[in-house]
Amino acid sequence: xxxxxxxxxxxxxxxxxxxxxxxxxxxxxxxxxxxxxxxxxxxxxxxxxxxxxxxxxxxxxxxxxxxxxxxxxxxxxxxxxxxxxxxxxxxxxxxxxxxxxxxxxxxxxxxxxxxxxxxxxxxxxxxxxxxxxxxxxxxxxxxxxxxxxxxxxxxxxxxxxxxxxxxxxxxxxxxxxxxxxxxxxxxxxxxxxxxxxxxxxxxxxxxxxxxxxxxxxxxxxxxxxxxxxxxxxxxxxxxxxx
Numbered sequence: 136x137x138x139x140x141x142x143x144x145x146x147x148x149x150x151x152x153x154x155x156x157x158x159x160x161x162x163x164x165x166x167x168x169x170x171x172x173x174x175x176x177x178x179x180x181x182x183x184x185x186x187x188x189x190x191x192x193x194x195x196x197x198x199x200x201x202x203x204x205x206x207x208x209x210x211x212x213x214x215x216x217x218x219x220x221x222x223x224x225x226x227x228x229x230x231x232x233x234x235x236x237x238x239x240x241x242x243x244x245x246x247x248x249x250x251x252x253x254x255x256x257x258x259x260x261x262x263x264x265x266x267x268x269x270x271x272x273x274x275x276x277x278x279x280x281x282x283x284x285x286x287x288x289x290x291x292x293x294x295x296x297x298x299x300x301x302x303x304x305x306x307x308x309x310x311x312x313x314x315x316x317x318x319x320x321x322x323x324x325x326x327x328x329x330x331x332x333x334x335x336x337x338x339x340x341x342x343x344x345x346x347x348x349x350x351x352x353x354x355x356x357x358x359x360x361x362x363x364x365x366x367x368x369x370x371x372x373x374x375x376x377x
Contacts, residue, residue, distance in 0.1 A: 171331075171374065171375040172337045172372045172373060172374045172375055173322055173326065173333070173372070173373055173375055174370065174372050175318045175319075175321040175322045175325065175370075175371055175373065176318060176321070176368055176369065176370050176371075177313070177314040177315055177316065177317035177318030177319070177320075177321065177368070177369045177371070178317065178366065178367075178368050179310040179313040179314040179317070179366070179367050180364055180365065180366045181306055181310060181364070181365040182349065182362065182363075182364055182365075183300050183302075183306070183362075183363050183364070183365055184266070184300070184362055184363070185266055185298035185299055185300050185360075185361045185362075185363065186264055186266070186299070186300060186301055187262065187263070187264055187298070187299040187300075187301055188261070188262070188263055188264075188266050188269040188270075188296050188297070188298055188299070189260065189261070189262055189296065189297045189299065190262075190263075190269050190272075190273065190295070190296040190297075191232070191258060191259070191260050191261075192215055192229070192258070192259045192260075192261065192286070193256060193257070193258040193259075193286065193287045193288075193289065194208070194211045194212075194215065194256070194257060194279075194284050194285055194286050194287060195208075195254060195255065195256040195257075195285050195287045196211060196254075196255045196256075196285065197251035197253065197254050197255070198251055198252075198253055199250075199251055199252045199253070200253075201236070201252075201255075204236075204251075204253045204254070204255040205255055207255075208234075208255045208256075208257050210283075211257070211283075211284045211285070212257060212259075214279060214282050214283070214284050215229070215259060215279065215284065216229060218272070218275075218278065218279050218282075219261065219272065222268055222271055222272040222275065223265065223268045224261060224263060224265060224268050224269065224272060225263070228261050228262055228263045229259040229260065229261045230259065230260050230262070231257065231258070231259060232258040232259065233257065233258045234255075234256075234257045234258075235254075235255070235256045235257075236253060236254070236255050237253070237254040237255075237256075238252060238253055239251075239252055239253070239254070240252055256287060256289075266298065266361060269296050270296070270361065273295050273296050295359065296359075297358040298358060298359070298360060298363075300346055300363055303344060303346070303365065306365055307344065307367075310344075310365065310367050311341065311367065314342075314368065314369035315339075315369050315371070317369075318369050318370070318371045319333075319371070319373075322371070322373040326375055329375070331375040331376060331377060332375070332376050332377075333373040333374070333375060333376070334373065334374035334375065334376045335373075335374055336371060336372065336373060336374075337372035337373065337374050338371070339369070339370070339371045339372070340369070340370040340371070341367075341369055342367050342368035342369060343367070344365060344366070344367045345365075345367070346363050346364070346365060346366075347363065347364045347365075347366055348360045348363060348364070349362040349363055349364050
């Protein structure tokens with residue numbers, strides 16, 4: 136009798152362990168199934184044109200007499216304004232950024248004789264939405280040199296005009312929608328190829344909008360190009376369902 140009870144108990148215990156194992160296994164399967172997802176990316180790009188130009192113009196004058204150097208810098212200033220007006224750019228768009236006077240004799244590291252004691256430099260910043268006029272003016276800077284204006288590439292004016300695109304916020308909604316739609320199509324294609332279907336979104340990450348030069352090559356700076364490319368990438372995880 137006692138042995139029969141032991142046998143029955145062993146059978147019950149075995150069934151219990153088997154059932155527990157089944158439940159654990161089933162739960163593990165469901166947990167892994169719930170983790171089945173695919174990560175896809177959607178890209179949206181737009182070709183745009185700059186709408187603001189920043190054009191720094193720096194010029195200098197040197198002389199042993201400070202008053203003469205100052206007079207020359209004033210003359211150069213007027214020549215620059217006349218040059219801008221000649222190319223259809225309102226002189227009022229040019230703001231004085233800096234006016235610097237350097238006395239070489241006041242420099243403790245100066246050695247030897249100096250031909251011109253004073254160096255006077257001035258920087259103007261042209262800000263305008265008339266992009267084409269700035270572009271044309273930048274190609275004709277040699278005319279200023281012909282008129283005696285000594286241009287300087289120091290002080291941040293070496294790169295010529297910088298072209299900006301400022302209407303990004305107007306393009307964001309349509310580009311985000313396009314990137315999201317492309318990501319979904321990619322997920323649907325993957326699901327179809329794997330015999331599944333996509334479910335709800337597990338996680339979504341909106342990429343940062345970037346402004347790239349239209350002509351992407353080594354050494355090409357985006358700010359120097361009128362034509363640019365807007366780009367955004369959306370990364371989305373979709374659950375996969377059978």
